[in-house]
Amino acid sequence: MGNTEYEIQQRFEVQVPPTKPFFHTLKSSLKETFFPDDPFKQFKNQPISRKFLLGLQYFVPILEWAPRYTFELFKADFIAGITIASLAVPQGISYAGLASLPPVMGLYSSFVPPLIYAMLGSSKDLAVGTVAVPSLLITSMLGKEVNPHQNTKLYVQLVLATTFFAGVFQAALGLLRLGFIVDFLSHATIVGFMGGAATVVCLQQLKGILGLVHFTHGADLVSVIKSVFTQIHMWRWESGVLGCCFLFFLFITRYFSRRKPVFFWISALAPLTSVILGSLLVYFTHAEKHGVEIIGHLKRGLNPPSLSELETSFGSTHLMTAIKTGIITGVIALAEGIAVGRSFAIFKSYHIDGNKEMIAIGMMNIAGSCTSCYLTTGPFSRTAVNFNAGCKTAVSNIVMATAVMITLLFLTPLFYYTPIVVLSAIIMAAMITLIDYEAAIHLWAVDKFDFVVCISAYVGVVFGSVETGLVIAVAISLLRILLFVARPKTSVMGSISNSTTYRSIEQYPKANSVPGILILHINAPVYFANASYLRERISRWIDEEEDKLKYSAKNDLQYVILDMSAVGNIDTSGISMLEELKKTIDRRCIKLVLANPGGEVMKKLDKSKFIDTVGQEWIYLTVGEAVDACNFMLQTCKPKTKAVESEAADDKV
Secondary structure, three states: OHHHHHHHHOOOOOOOOOOOOHHHHHHHHHHHHHOOOOOOHHHOOOOHHHHHHHHHHHHOOHHHHHHHOOHHHHHHHHHHHHHHHHHHHHHHHHHHHHOOOOHHHHHHOOOHHHHHHHHHOOOOOOOOEOOHHHHHHHHHHHOOOOOOOOOHHHHHHHHHHHHHHHHHHHHHHHHOOOHHHHHHOOHHHHHHHHHHHHHHHHHHOHHHHHOOOOOOOOOOHHHHHHHHHOOHHHOOHHHHHHHHHHHHHHHHHHHHHHHOHHHHHHHHHHHHHHHHHHHHHHHHHOHHHHOOOEOOOOOOOOOOOOHHHHHHHOOOOOHHHHHHHHHHHHHHHHHHHHHHHHHHHHHOOOOOOHHHHHHHHHHHHHHHHOOOOOOOEOOHHHHHHHHHOOOOOOHHHHHHHHHHHHHHHHHHHHHOOOEHHHHHHHHHHHHHOOOOHHHHHHHHHHOHHHHHHHHHHHHHHHHOOHHHHHHHHHHHHHHHHHHHHHOOOEEEEEEOOOOOOEEEOOOOOOOEOOOOEEEEEEOOOEOOOOHHHHHHHHHHHHHHHHHHHHHHOOOOOOEEEEEOOOOOOEOHHHHHHHHHHHHHHHHOOOEEEEEOOOHHHHHHHHHOOHHHHHOHHHEEOOHHHHHHHHHHHHHHOOOOOHHHHHHHHHHHO
């Protein structure tokens, strides 16, 4: 026994880290949660004037890079800006129609918000503008309360209020460093939601393609199909033929640009070309007299102020609906804008600040709500064109806004004869790319649960509503997180041949179990939500191991080693679970051994006196050390027999 004690004392004991004051720990946790990027490090040891300048540059990034801006950069940004302006004009008009708003509001929304973003945004590639999914959300949620065609003034006021509250919510998330909330929209959720919304948008464009006057306000598949096929006698073949021709043209140009990336501009200019060709065709053939609906008069001039309309909406009985719509559309717009910005930042090897992006997107929507704009963000299609056109900085947004300004001042009469069917074709062509079936197939191959989340979001949007699909997908994602926390993975470990490494026997079937020793790996923090489950699961592992040893006539189980390398933290419920577990296996004459507990776990085990209960000598740095010590004890001490166990049990009784 003396040798045993000597051998055990030779190991390096697991240390308990020094205890820090509670408020110091709380401050550290809050800092890591809200300020993981440590934005204040640049202000340290700086004079007041320098801190003021750095603060301005932090909140207004254009002040940082503008002094270094060159004419060479401007040439690249000018070309990119003109290119995305050719896409912004037809898309702006189209998406405003999708939101049941006057078409000119789509142009207004491509003028003021891009200027605000150019000053406050941290992305060099993001091209700001209206997007389809938030437009659909706005019309589907607000349209239930106020008919946009019968009470247009009130509807527009509520849309402005929605945009304002979306901007306030977005900016607040950035200022309060709460950007991690957006991360609850998983990749699978976004794929399914976007695909479902795109499907619904495409179906709703059948109104324009078929030239229907009356159409359902519902956003679900059943309502749309019913509305289409109960009005077969109202279909206009002229409009249908025109729509199919322009759809074919848009798809052909996109296919060609994808096959030959150097000709990306052909696909980028295709929507504007469609508008021009469609307008000329209607003008020369007088197709508007034969069932082809046109835009009509567009108000000339820059954005009129809308503070009075916004103030009036605050007194509306529908204000709560506007707030709810603003929050939901704000989250969706943030998720899309930040995801798109980060995706293109990777290509150019630079970093964008998610919280700065939230502030920038929020401020541009607040400013937009005061200048007759509705919700904007950074759409993928426009940003991709901006990136491919060779943009260098956010000045491309300023160039685009200038081009839209010129359009508003001088060119709006040219859109009088633009056929609605062409706008419907532009929307359909853009939306079909959002139905990412390849991503869904990839989810099925990699993670079936993520595929279920994706399909649930898609089905919820298509057969229910946009809000229903979003709620279902988020609820299933949160349920998955709860399942991971409440039912953590545990596994039996064995030794890899000719090594001191121990791994899961399930993953490595050839790993060797150690006679008389059960090694269990706990793969999650131990909290109140999973403590009871872990106690029961570990007890079942012990029962199964004892039954297996009984039938194999091998040595009885004498040691249970818990590998706690993945247990990042533990609460009082987890400590109580360990205490109960130790009492249970003590009654079965089995010794509990801990391996590699982390610093936070050791501090709490020390404060709760559990280390004294289990014994410091039975806590090891690695599983290998724990196994060696247990094997040494098995070889040195007299093996436990059934008779000894029975006698020990009688003594306890």
